[in-house]
Amino acid sequence: MKxxxxxxxLDQIKEAQExxxxxxxxxxxxxxxxxxxxxxxxxINHYKSICEIIDGDVSAEVxxxxxxxxxxxxxxxxxLHPNIVVKVPMIKEGIRAIKYFSSIGIRTNCTLIFSVGQxxxxxxxxxxxxxxxxxxxxxxxxxxxxxxxxxxxxxDNYGYETEILAxxxxxxxxxxxxxxxxxDVITAPxxxxxxxxxxxxxxxxxxxxxxxxxxxxx
Ligand code: G3P
Numbered sequence: 548m549k550x551x552x553x554x555x556x557l558d559q560i561k562e563a564q565e566x567x568x569x570x571x572x573x574x575x576x577x578x579x580x581x582x583x584x585x586x587x588x589x590x591i592n593h594y595k596s597i598c599e600i601i602d603g604d605v606s607a608e609v610x611x612x613x614x615x616x617x618x619x620x621x622x623x624x625x626x627l628h629p630n631i632v633v634k635v636p637m638i639k640e641g642i643r644a645i646k647y648f649s650s651i652g653i654r655t656n657c658t659l660i661f662s663v664g665q666x667x668x669x670x671x672x673x674x675x676x677x678x679x680x681x682x683x684x685x686x687x688x689x690x691x692x693x694x695x696x697x698x699x700x701x702x703d704n705y706g707y708e709t710e711i712l713a714x715x716x717x718x719x720x721x722x723x724x725x726x727x728x729x730x731d732v733i734t735a736p737x738x739x740x741x742x743x744x745x746x747x748x749x750x751x752x753x754x755x756x757x758x759x760x761x762x763x764x765x
Pocket of ligand 1: 714
């Protein structure tokens with residue numbers, strides 16, 4: 548399973564990269580705004596900075612919601628770096644845009660997926676990734692993980708190569724459950740990724756080993 552970090556924060560991307568397990572980055576307009584990155588030039592430069600840190604896929608989201616606008620933006624974003632994946636919303640015009648991008652070799656991430664039908668449509672259009680938002684489904688008392696399972700089943704039934712990129716991952720158990728049900732990729736905040744390191748028995752066990760070592764050396 549691939550690990551992406553879901554942030555536009557350069558320090559956090561560097562920290563995850565240094566851990567040695569990072570395969571890519573996802574961003575969205577809200578995450579860019581959170582870092583204070585506004586204006587077309589600054590946003591473009593920020594994507595370039597991210598691509599300099601990580602040698603892996605970087606999702607860059609279009610803002611337009613009309614077909615022509617999405618195509619124009621997507622081509623500009625894809626030209627920034629070979630690792631850029633154009634993130635397109637799950638709307639009618641977005642599906643048309645994904646089909647076009649797919650025909651000219653531009654890779655895409657279809658975002659804001661909340662149903663199996665949406666994921667099926669995105670795969671048929673040729674999306675490289677689909678991003679089901681599991682945390683936001685959990686937020687409304689719906690089982691986000693069940694959606695990942697259902698998409699996995701449908702994609703496997705027909706051999707779709709579109710990768711399931713579980714998004715809106717909020718904590719470590721989301722990551723573990725995604726691995727169990729066969730998500731291809733998770734994108735998570737740094738805290739959820741580093742949370743996988745933690746276990747009280749590891750901490751107490753290490754403390755004991757070090758204490759015993761120190762006693763033996765006295
Ligand atoms: O990748 C999508 C993600 O950023 C949404 O996460 O926590 O805002 O639902 P969240």
